[in-house]
Amino acid sequence: MGKKYAKIIINSESISLDREFTYIIPEKFFDVIAIGYRVKVPFGAGNKKVQGFVVGFCDEIDFNPKFAKEISEICDDDPLFGSSELELINFMRKEYLCKYIDAIRVFLPTGIIRGNSLKKKSVVKINSSMIEYSIYFEKYKDVLEQIKANDGMYTKTELNKILGISTYKINKLFSENLLIADELIMDRANQREYMTYERKDLTLQQRKVVSDIIHSEEKIFLLKGVTGSGKTEVYMNLVENMLNKNKTSLVLVPEISLTPQMIERFKGRFGKDVAVFHSKLSDGERFDEWNRVKNNSVKLIVGARSAIFLPFKDLGLIIVDEEHEGTYKSEQNPKYSIRDIAEFKSRQCGCKVVYGTATPAVETYYRALNNEIGLVTLEQRVDSSPMPNISVVDMREELKSGNRNIFSRELYNALKENLQRKEQSIIFLNRRGFSTFVSCRSCGYVFTCDSCDISMTYHKNGYLICHYCGKTKPQPKTCPKCGSKYVKYFGAGTEQIENYIRNTFQDARVLRMDVDTTRKKNSHEEIYNKFKNGEADILVGTQMISKGLDFPNVTLVGIVAADITLNLPDFRASERGFQIITQVAGRAGRGEKEGRVILQTYNPEHSSIKFASQYNYNDFFKEEISLRNIMNYPPFGDLLLINISGSKEGLVKKYSLEIGNYIQKNILGTDDIQILGPCACTVQKIKDQFRWQILIKGKLNEFIKNNIRIWVYDIIKDVYNEIRVSLDVNPNSLL
Ligand SMILES: Nc1ncnc2c1ncn2[C@@H]1O[C@H](COP(=O)(O)OP(=O)(O)OP(=O)(O)O)[C@@H](O)[C@H]1O
Numbered sequence: 001m002g003k004k005y006a007k008i009i010i011n012s013e014s015i016s017l018d019r020e021f022t023y024i025i026p027e028k029f030f031d032v033i034a035i036g037y038r039v040k041v042p043f044g045a046g047n048k049k050v051q052g053f054v055v056g057f058c059d060e061i062d063f064n065p066k067f068a069k070e071i072s073e074i075c076d077d078d079p080l081f082g083s084s085e086l087e088l089i090n091f092m093r094k095e096y097l098c099k100y101i102d103a104i105r106v107f108l109p110t111g112i113i114r115g116n117s118l119k120k121k122s123v124v125k126i127n128s129s130m131i132e133y134s135i136y137f138e139k140y141k142d143v144l145e146q147i148k149a150n151d152g153m154y155t156k157t158e159l160n161k162i163l164g165i166s167t168y169k170i171n172k173l174f175s176e177n178l179l180i181a182d183e184l185i186m187d188r189a190n191q192r193e194y195m196t197y198e199r200k201d202l203t204l205q206q207r208k209v210v211s212d213i214i215h216s217e218e219k220i221f222l223l224k225g226v227t228g229s230g231k232t233e234v235y236m237n238l239v240e241n242m243l244n245k246n247k248t249s250l251v252l253v254p255e256i257s258l259t260p261q262m263i264e265r266f267k268g269r270f271g272k273d274v275a276v277f278h279s280k281l282s283d284g285e286r287f288d289e290w291n292r293v294k295n296n297s298v299k300l301i302v303g304a305r306s307a308i309f310l311p312f313k314d315l316g317l318i319i320v321d322e323e324h325e326g327t328y329k330s331e332q333n334p335k336y337s338i339r340d341i342a343e344f345k346s347r348q349c350g351c352k353v354v355y356g357t358a359t360p361a362v363e364t365y366y367r368a369l370n371n372e373i374g375l376v377t378l379e380q381r382v383d384s385s386p387m388p389n390i391s392v393v394d395m396r397e398e399l400k401s402g403n404r405n406i407f408s409r410e411l412y413n414a415l416k417e418n419l420q421r422k423e424q425s426i427i428f429l430n431r432r433g434f435s436t437f438v439s440c441r442s443c444g445y446v447f448t449c450d451s452c453d454i455s456m457t458y459h460k461n462g463y464l465i466c467h468y469c470g471k472t473k474p475q476p477k478t479c480p481k482c483g484s485k486y487v488k489y490f491g492a493g494t495e496q497i498e499n500y501i502r503n504t505f506q507d508a509r510v511l512r513m514d515v516d517t518t519r520k521k522n523s524h525e526e527i528y529n530k531f532k533n534g535e536a537d538i539l540v541g542t543q544m545i546s547k548g549l550d551f552p553n554v555t556l557v558g559i560v561a562a563d564i565t566l567n568l569p570d571f572r573a574s575e576r577g578f579q580i581i582t583q584v585a586g587r588a589g590r591g592e593k594e595g596r597v598i599l600q601t602y603n604p605e606h607s608s609i610k611f612a613s614q615y616n617y618n619d620f621f622k623e624e625i626s627l628r629n630i631m632n633y634p635p636f637g638d639l640l641l642i643n644i645s646g647s648k649e650g651l652v653k654k655y656s657l658e659i660g661n662y663i664q665k666n667i668l669g670t671d672d673i674q675i676l677g678p679c680a681c682t683v684q685k686i687k688d689q690f691r692w693q694i695l696i697k698g699k700l701n702e703f704i705k706n707n708i709r710i711w712v713y714d715i716i717k718d719v720y721n722e723i724r725v726s727l728d729v730n731p732n733s734l735l
C-alpha cells in the first residue's frame, strides 16, 4: 500500500496559506505521485480547484479524517522538482524568511503554470521497412529520394513549399504507407551562429590556477585576478575539464544582456551545446532551455542569477563571474544571495564553486583570508603588460584655475590625442540623462517626482524624468513656487557628456550606452558591435560599460565624476566605489598598446579613490574590514532590514513604531543585537508608497530571525491589505 496522505503547498501569495495542507491520495495516483508534482486540489468551503505542489507524505493526519479531501488531478508528466530541490527550498525559507511558495517558484520554468509546453512539429519520414515491397516505389522514386535526403526534417507543408512536392503525391505516399509521420521537438532558443573563439595556450599563472582548482580537496575558491588577467580562459579550461568527465558546468554572469562578450566567447568555443538562460528569453525559449538541462542534453549553461535553479544533472562546476556584483543578490522573494545557493549546492552534490573577480566583495575576501574558502590569484595581465596608469585630477583645483567645463584639461588633451592617434576611448559617468536635478535659482525649489521622493532628471528631449518610476513632466519654463524664470540644470549626465563631446570634437564618432539607449531588445549588442568593429572612437556610458569589455584598441578611460557612488548613504558605498573605479579603469590598455586612465574627483583623499588609483586592493580591504568590524557590519554582524510601506503615511509610521517597539521589548537581553530605527527610509516615497525601515544588526541566528518574522506578520495581520512588509537578510543596499 502506498502513502496515504500528501502534504501540499497551495500556489497562492497569501501569507495565511503559507503552510502545508494535507490531502488524501486517491488510489489511482499511488504509483505516480512523488515530491515536486504539481497537482490540483479542492480548496476552502467552496472546494474551488486550486494548484498546489507536493512537498511530503504522511500516514496520519491531525484532524478529523471526515474533513480530509482528495487530490483531484496530477498536472504534469514529471515532477517539477525533486527532494534535493526541496532541501534547498527549506534552506531558503529559513535563511531568507520567505514563504514556501516563493521558494518553490524559483524552480518552475515560467510559463509552465500558464500551460507552456514543448514546441513540436509533425515531420515526414520515409518508412524504409515498406519501400522494397511497394509497387509504387519505382513510380515515385524521384520524390522519395528527395524526401529521403531530408528525412525527418520537414512537415508536409514544408515539403510542398520548400521542395515543391505536390500535396497530392505526399498524401498518396502516406496512404500507401511509404511515408510516416514523426514528432520533432523544436528548440526555440537562440539558433544564431557565433565566430569561433580560438583556444589559447595558458600562461604559467593560468595553468597553476586551473590545476590548483582541479586538484585541491577544497570545493569553494576565490579567483582573484586583476582586470585583463585572462580569467575567462581559466573558466573555459575548467569547463573543458568537466566536459571530459561528462559533468555539467554552470557559468553565471551578473546580467546577461550586459555581457555579450562572455556569451560570444563561450558559444564561440563550445558551440551550440551551450544553453543560455536569462530573463529576456520568452516563456517558450525558457521552457525549452529548462528542458534541455533537465534531459541532460546540454552540459554547459551560461546564465544570469536565476539559472542556478535549473534542474541540473551531474553538476560539477559553478563559476560566478564578477562575484562582487550586486545583481547576485535577489531583490524579490526569496531574497537569496547566489553565494549561499552555490555553496548549498556544493555541499549537496560536491560540485566546485569558483568566484572570479578583480575586486572581491569584502565578505568573500575575508573568508578567503581566514581559509574558509580557497584562494587562487592571477597577479598580472596576460603577457605581463602593465596596468594602465591612473591619474587623479582634483576638480576643485580645476575650477580655481578657471576651467568650468565637465572635462579637466588633462582629460580634454588626452581625448584629443587619442582621436589623433585613432585609438579608442571610453568615457564613464555613473549617471544618465542630461542634468541630475533641476532647481530654481531664486528660491531653491527642486523639481521632484510627485510619486517618489526623488529629484527629477532633465533629458534633452525637453522632459524631466523620474528615474525611479519613469514619470515625465515637460521642461519647466518658470518655477512653480515663486514664478521666477531662473530655472537651472545641475550636474551632468551621460547625455550631456555625449553632447559636450560632439560639440567639442566635431569629427569624433560617439556612441552612448545607458538605460535610455538600450531599451530595444538587441540595442546593447548593436552598440557593442559597432564599437568593437571600430565604427566609433568614443563610447560614453554608465556602469553598463564598466564590466567585461575587452577591446584591444581602447587606450584611454575617462572617469568623469568618481564621487557619485561614494556619496550614497550606504555602508557599501566605499566598496562599490573602489570596485567600479577598478573595473572601468581595467578596460584600458588590454591590447599591445599601453593604456591610461584619467579619474576626475572633488574628493581625491577618499580612500576608495586613493587605493583604487594605486591598484591597492589589500590596503583598501584592511581599512574597510576594520570599519566593518567597529560598526558590526557584515561579515561580522548580520543585517536584517525590515521595510514597511503603504500609501497612507500615518499608518505606515504607526505600524513601523509598533513593530519596532515589539522587537525592542522582546529581543531584550540579547545584547549583541542592535535595533536601528524605526525611521523613514532615505528615499521616503517610491511610486506613491511611503517607506519606513527598521534595521536589525548583530548575530542573528535562525531562531531570532524566525521569531521576528512571526512577530512582524502577527502585528500587521489586520492591515495586510494596506501595509506591505519586506524582510531582507543582508540586503544589498540600505537606501
Ligand atoms: N593564455 C593567453 N594567451 C593569450 N591571450 C590570452 C590568454 N588568456 C587570455 N588572453 C586574452 O587576454 C585578454 C583578457 O582576458 P579576459 O577578458 O579573460 O580578462 P579578465 O581576467 O576576464 O578581465 P576582466 O576582469 O577585466 O573582465 C583577452 O583578450 C583574452 O583573449
Ligand SMILES: [Zn+2]
Binding pocket: 449, 450, 451, 452, 466, 467, 468, 469, 470, 471, 687
Ligand atoms: Zn517617480
